Amino acid sequence: MNENRQSCLAANLDVLKRIRPDLANYLQKLAPAAEFQIITAQNGDPVLIKKGISLHSRHNPREEGRALAESPETASALDEKLVPLVVGLGLGYHILPLAEKFAQVIIFEPDPQVLLAALTLLDWSDLLDRLTFILPGDALPDKEWGQTFYLPHRPTLRLEPAVCGRFQSEVEERKRGRTIAKNPHSRQRIMLVTPVRGGSLPVARHTAKALKNLGHTVIEADLSPLDVFYRQVWRPEVPSEKSQAVAARMMAFIADYLTCLAETEKPDLLLALAQAPLDRRTLGRIRSMGIPTAFWFVEDYRFLGYFREVADCYDFFFHIQDEPMEKELTRLGHRNFHYLPLAAAPAEFRPISEAKQLAPYKTDLSFMGAGYPNRKSVFSELLGYDLKIWGTEWDLDSPLGRRVQQEGRRVSTEETALIYNAAAININLHSSVFTTALDPDGAFVNPRTFEVASCGAFQLLDRRRLLSRHFEIDREMIVFDDVDELKTKIDFYLARPELRSEIASRARLRVLAEHTYEHRMAALMNLVRASLP
Numbered sequence: 001m002n003e004n005r006q007s008c009l010a011a012n013l014d015v016l017k018r019i020r021p022d023l024a025n026y027l028q029k030l031a032p033a034a035e036f037q038i039i040t041a042q043n044g045d046p047v048l049i050k051k052g053i054s055l056h057s058r059h060n061p062r063e064e065g066r067a068l069a070e071s072p073e074t075a076s077a078l079d080e081k082l083v084p085l086v087v088g089l090g091l092g093y094h095i096l097p098l099a100e101k102f103a104q105v106i107i108f109e110p111d112p113q114v115l116l117a118a119l120t121l122l123d124w125s126d127l128l129d130r131l132t133f134i135l136p137g138d139a140l141p142d143k144e145w146g147q148t149f150y151l152p153h154r155p156t157l158r159l160e161p162a163v164c165g166r167f168q169s170e171v172e173e174r175k176r177g178r179t180i181a182k183n184p185h186s187r188q189r190i191m192l193v194t195p196v197r198g199g200s201l202p203v204a205r206h207t208a209k210a211l212k213n214l215g216h217t218v219i220e221a222d223l224s225p226l227d228v229f230y231r232q233v234w235r236p237e238v239p240s241e242k243s244q245a246v247a248a249r250m251m252a253f254i255a256d257y258l259t260c261l262a263e264t265e266k267p268d269l270l271l272a273l274a275q276a277p278l279d280r281r282t283l284g285r286i287r288s289m290g291i292p293t294a295f296w297f298v299e300d301y302r303f304l305g306y307f308r309e310v311a312d313c314y315d316f317f318f319h320i321q322d323e324p325m326e327k328e329l330t331r332l333g334h335r336n337f338h339y340l341p342l343a344a345a346p347a348e349f350r351p352i353s354e355a356k357q358l359a360p361y362k363t364d365l366s367f368m369g370a371g372y373p374n375r376k377s378v379f380s381e382l383l384g385y386d387l388k389i390w391g392t393e394w395d396l397d398s399p400l401g402r403r404v405q406q407e408g409r410r411v412s413t414e415e416t417a418l419i420y421n422a423a424a425i426n427i428n429l430h431s432s433v434f435t436t437a438l439d440p441d442g443a444f445v446n447p448r449t450f451e452v453a454s455c456g457a458f459q460l461l462d463r464r465r466l467l468s469r470h471f472e473i474d475r476e477m478i479v480f481d482d483v484d485e486l487k488t489k490i491d492f493y494l495a496r497p498e499l500r501s502e503i504a505s506r507a508r509l510r511v512l513a514e515h516t517y518e519h520r521m522a523a524l525m526n527l528v529r530a531s532l533p
Helices: 002-019 021-029 061-069 072-079 095-101 112-121 154-159 161-179 200-213 224-233 240-265 280-287 307-313 323-331 355-361 373-382 413-422 447-454 483-494 497-514 517-531
Strands: 037-040 046-050 083-087 105-108 131-134 148-152 189-193 217-221 269-273 293-297 316-319 337-339 363-368 387-390 423-428 459-462 478-480
Touching (some): 002 021, 021 112, 046 112, 061 095, 083 095, 083 161, 148 154, 154 161, 189 240, 217 240, 224 240, 240 280, 280 293, 280 307, 293 307, 293 517, 316 323, 316 517, 323 337, 363 373, 373 483, 387 413, 413 447, 423 483, 447 459, 447 497, 459 483, 478 483
Parallel strands (some): 083 105, 083 148, 105 131, 189 269, 363 387, 363 423
Antiparallel strands (some): 037 046
């Protein structure tokens, strides 16, 4: 029986690799769900039981599926040349007769494990090129959504009401976008100002893509090309007075450039990322044009305090920390501030199973990031493990430094995703300059948390006050409170790869459902719209 299932899955994946290689690779890496139960219906067909709920008839699932495909609603849609949009795959008994009638069927399935089960139990190889599968977090394909009709799979809606509801809302929004595109208030023109360098620069790029995916026009004020000039000017051999003089002229140039861009493009909103070089004068000039301004401060306010100089110059202030940060903003006189955590970009941080790509990064324990004091101290306690470190600012001559790969060079986003996928365990220790151990006052959740989860990779991370707002502790995220507990959990989870896979899969589903940059930008724009005429 198992051999037949593996043969069926292999045949389906062979076809899927041709039309959706990303999805095929993800499913190959996915472990079967331990909580699923497969029973045999009275007619001999397999039926999937999830959380005690049968996804199909236990008497004759094929007959049940055929009845849905032959309903009056389906017949009318066929006459109107509409495309079925099915929410809920199950094992697909309702999809098979639909595919006989319609040239194309779109299927949204909230649980990738269900899709894996369907491909394992039934032969879809002759139909896959006519089916479009969408999982949570996938960007909606470019289709005429107004030409689709909605077919819900009731057991799926009962099991996953929130995820299905969000998907249906997204489709409805896409349909409205087709019909009211001429309305100037339906989509916004957003001028996005990036930093010159630093950790918030990739956040700015993910933000730009997310805004575009949501249908907004993005006017990108990308200041990162100036980084090379700053690096040359601030070398030790350049006298400080000359460095400061050149930097001042560059700031004046940036101010004139951003003001000119705002005057000519007339955006509906200026959105600046942390460390964007906007001073009070420049912000004042732009606001005087009637352009609202927003700031997403994705940094630790205890470490980078420059925000105090400009906070009151922004109409909206978004941050990643909790009450202490908001008390500071209140003290500064700001009133319109909102918590907006970091997120993941699933198109870039995705499961990767290609052995040749992952081979250079394979290890038991992995860390990718800068060498902050607390990380150097904690990781020095892990030298008895197979540990590899990537990133900058490590002491390469120390015993720990010998674990740093390729002389601590900078790592691209694409390579970071490979590092996360290749490790048995990703250690996620938030940075701190305030301690040489774990930071008890640390609140914000770093982007690594969401990105490792988006890859479907396993991580152990230090406990954060805000983490439980976003993930279920011990089911989706495994945390540690000190080095001894970290070692204990490393030993425990290294010996249990299947458990690691289950936890990582649940965390990925949570990210796709709630923690992408599209989710964050939709929330930001809703808050802005609610406050402006």
